[in-house]
Amino acid sequence: MNYFPIFANLKSRRILIVGGGAVAARKVLLLLRTGAIITIIAYKICFELLSFFKKNKIKWLKTGFKEKYLDQVFLVIAATNDRSLNEEIFIASNKRCIFVNTVDDESKCSFIFPSIIDRSPIIIGISSGGFAPVLSRLLRERMESLLPIKLGVIANIAKTIREKVKKKFILSSERRFFWERLFNGSFSGQILSGNINNAINILNKEIMTPQVSIGEIILVGAGPGDAGLLTLKGLQVIQQADYILYDFLVSKEILELVRRDAHCVYVGKSSGIKGMSQQDINELLISLAKKGKKVVRLKGGDPFIFGRGGEELMFLKKYSIPFQVVPGITAAIGAAAYSGIPLTHRSYAHSVIFITGNRTNNKLDIINWSQLATSASTIVIYMFKANVDEIYKKLIIYGFFKKTPVAVIEQATTLNQKILIGTIANLPNLSLRVSYPSILIIGEVVKLHKKLKWFN
Structure with a gap:
């Protein structure tokens, strides 16, 4: 040393x-x-x-x-x-x-x-003893990404109750258990998401009734596939979780970022393969939260874009379970960016419309296809492959030109990304050449792919 x-x-x-x-x-x-x-x-x-x-x-x-x-x-x-x-x-x-x-x-x-990470009053210093200062800086940058900005707020609030905790818990082992439960529980989660009042209420309950553990559910969007597109807050949250309930579209690279001692539970569903029912997922979330666990519900893309995130949160709300949401990059944004297809462009499209191709609850029948045909918007259809024939018929019947450019993108943003460019006329054939997950982009902006493609 x-x-x-x-x-x-x-x-x-x-x-x-x-x-x-x-x-x-x-x-x-x-x-x-x-x-x-x-x-x-x-x-x-x-x-x-x-x-x-x-x-x-x-x-x-x-x-x-x-x-x-x-x-x-x-x-x-x-x-x-x-x-x-x-x-x-x-x-x-x-x-x-x-x-x-x-x-x-x-x-x-x-x-x-040293290279300093400042989350006052939490301070971390990193030094190479003067041998490799650039390495110290790179390590600091890596650690900066893992430590929440509001970490200091947690420490400051903890300082205000130290004496009260000492009086409440006589044994040092009891105090240590209290602090560990507090910092690993929803108290910290609420502060990190900006809900200071909720955090104070949880803190008071923990002191008054320490035997009752309060769990928390965090809905996290994992992005479209590339682990580098997981948000900074998403990374911080999944490394704090006791349980990770993840979907089919969550990549292995993102699961590698999970804390080693966390329990990862696959609850996903994919086309043609029946997985855990939504009711079972909801009940599992409630059960884990009642046990005081910090649970991340990890979904591909963004949980509020065709991810049923709102449905799951409504269920949690009914049982008064604390929750927060960390958004992710939705598949349409990721697929378009990694394909060199800007979804809006002043010369081609001034708006973009997201649609699900999933036929559940007759969603395809309630879409105003004729309005879409005259909107001059870029149209992105998620989960289109299973119902591509019906989608193709509706596009033609309601006035889309057969020569309208389309892009079919499989496993967007990953090293296995596959892009097929064509027109509505050959959409059914294009869909046969891709597997799940895949997404469909319709509109004149697709013409820009040839000039703007960058990701191989």
């Missing part, structure tokens, strides 16, 4: 920075968050430092470095391009047992700045 990690309280401490360039400005920008008293020594300072000085955020000594300026200083940063001056500052600081950092010269540092 080349450097021992220490978190220093710099509030109202004196910090001396020698140098007035962009590097010094970056250090000042970081240190101002700590409440430190910052003094700059330089004959000239950059625009950003001058702005801080004019706002009385820093002090500026328009002079050269002298050892006397180290009096009552807590930390020193040498940020000049003069190596001999930096060495002088390093030696003088060491003589006075003052921690010193010399920018870009690890041999002249008694402390170094």
